[in-house]
Amino acid sequence: DTAVSQTPKYLVTQMGNDKSIKCEQNLGHDTMYWYKQDSKKFLKIMFSYNNKELIINETVPNRFSPKSPDKAHLNLHINSLELGDSAVYFCASSHRGGGANTGELFFGEGSRLTVL
Amino acid sequence: AQSVTQLGSHVSVSEGALVLLRCNYSSSVPPYLFWYVQYPNQGLQLLLKYTSAATLVKGINGFEAEFKKSETSFHLTKPSAHMSDAAEYFCAVGTQGGSEKLVFGKGTKLTVNP
Numbered sequence: 001d002t003a004v005s006q007t008p009k010y011l012v013t014q015m016g017n018d019k020s021i022k023c024e025q026n027l028g029h030d031t032m033y034w035y036k037q038d039s040k041k042f043l044k045i046m047f048s049y050n051n052k053e054l055i056i057n058e059t060v061p062n063r064f065s066p067k068s069p070d071k072a073h074l075n076l077h078i079n080s081l082e083l084g085d086s087a088v089y090f091c092a093s094s095h096r097g098g099g100a101n102t103g104e105l106f107f108g109e110g111s112r113l114t115v116l
Numbered sequence: 117a118q119s120v121t122q123l124g125s126h127v128s129v130s131e132g133a134l135v136l137l138r139c140n141y142s143s144s145v146p147p148y149l150f151w152y153v154q155y156p157n158q159g160l161q162l163l164l165k166y167t168s169a170a171t172l173v174k175g176i177n178g179f180e181a182e183f184k185k186s187e188t189s190f191h192l193t194k195p196s197a198h199m200s201d202a203a204e205y206f207c208a209v210g211t212q213g214g215s216e217k218l219v220f221g222k223g224t225k226l227t228v229n230p
Contacts, residue, residue: 042220043220056217090159105218110159
């Protein structure tokens, strides 16, 4: 069983379109994240949700809208796609509560978005 | 604010040689420190972590790292490189006490030559 799964793995679309990436984790974690990895492999946090509540929003354009229907799912919707949105988007999860938060993240395999 | 600097975006070693990947951090509070590995077309996987217990941390696949507060460093080492170690390695810093955010370095690509 895949611990953190993302779909789709590859996404190719035209500028101006709207697209979504879905993420699910079966680890029982209470916190989920979206990270963006650019073409130079730089990894930067975009959003974090804890028990469906947004706790981190890192100056991301409001074209990006995360949604967490429950603590096992965190989806990312992107409106009006731009060339600069091309990247690999990683979903991750961690366990926050119940003792010291060590911040260990469990990552999905990534969703490679290409905007033409 | 926290930050991580990884010295050397590319490191190349021969199979069987020592691997040394450098990481320096900046944090105004006691940090948690992590090394993650990313194999091609995969997500990141935790190698090891420092959470204020022992300063020498052992991880998977024979890797270890030493936390040196005086040098603000957390360098990753492995005594003998294997071909399967070829990957991208990321150092990351988090904050003790509840911060949810890890800040990653820019990564070091390790190449292992036969």
